Amino acid sequence: MVVALTGCMGSGKSTVGRALADMLGCRFIDLDEAIVKKAGKTIPEIFSSEGEAGFRRIELKTLKAVLPESGTVVLALGGGTLTVPEAAALIHEKTCCIYLRASVDTLAERLAPEAEGRPLLKDGDIRERIAALMDARGEIYEKTAHAVIDTDGMDPSDIAEELILSYL
Numbered sequence: 001m002v003v004a005l006t007g008c009m010g011s012g013k014s015t016v017g018r019a020l021a022d023m024l025g026c027r028f029i030d031l032d033e034a035i036v037k038k039a040g041k042t043i044p045e046i047f048s049s050e051g052e053a054g055f056r057r058i059e060l061k062t063l064k065a066v067l068p069e070s071g072t073v074v075l076a077l078g079g080g081t082l083t084v085p086e087a088a089a090l091i092h093e094k095t096c097c098i099y100l101r102a103s104v105d106t107l108a109e110r111l112a113p114e115a116e117g118r119p120l121l122k123d124g125d126i127r128e129r130i131a132a133l134m135d136a137r138g139e140i141y142e143k144t145a146h147a148v149i150d151t152d153g154m155d156p157s158d159i160a161e162e163l164i165l166s167y168l
Contacts, residue, residue, distance in 0.1 A: 009079035099145035
């Protein structure tokens with residue numbers, strides 16, 4: 001079984017994913033890290049040279065490469081992975097997808113220190129950028145996921161425990 005974690009950047013997908021994989025005693029895959037390894041460039045470098053559309057093509061190809069995993073695997077998706085309909089369909093059909101939902105205020109607080117290194121946040125007011133992303137993506141996350149967990153004020157290990165108790 002592949003447990004896929006989705007949500008906006010800063011929602012805790014990688015942190016919760018690592019904790020969940022530790023608790024389940026299984027492999028953890030961070031899709032963004034797999035993309036960087038495969039491309040040999042950082043995500044900002046890929047966005048700069050390929051644009052967002054080029055990045056999404058690389059992301060989909062990488063997703064297809066990691067999905068055939070056997071056994072239990074925890075997969076942290078990128079914040080925009082599900083904006084590609086083919087990726088959303090693959091995730092919905094082939095994984096147990098959990099949407100880690102966080103408020104704009106929580107996301108802004110978590111992402112403020114690293115906003116300049118995030119291509120979709122580096123220009124403009126961070127709260128406005130996050131709110132716009134959530135407006136564009138929130139429904140996609142909810143439709144693709146099999147379950148939603150609100151993460152505001154929760155510790156990553158508590159989120160992982162709740163996922164195990166309630167959904168896995």
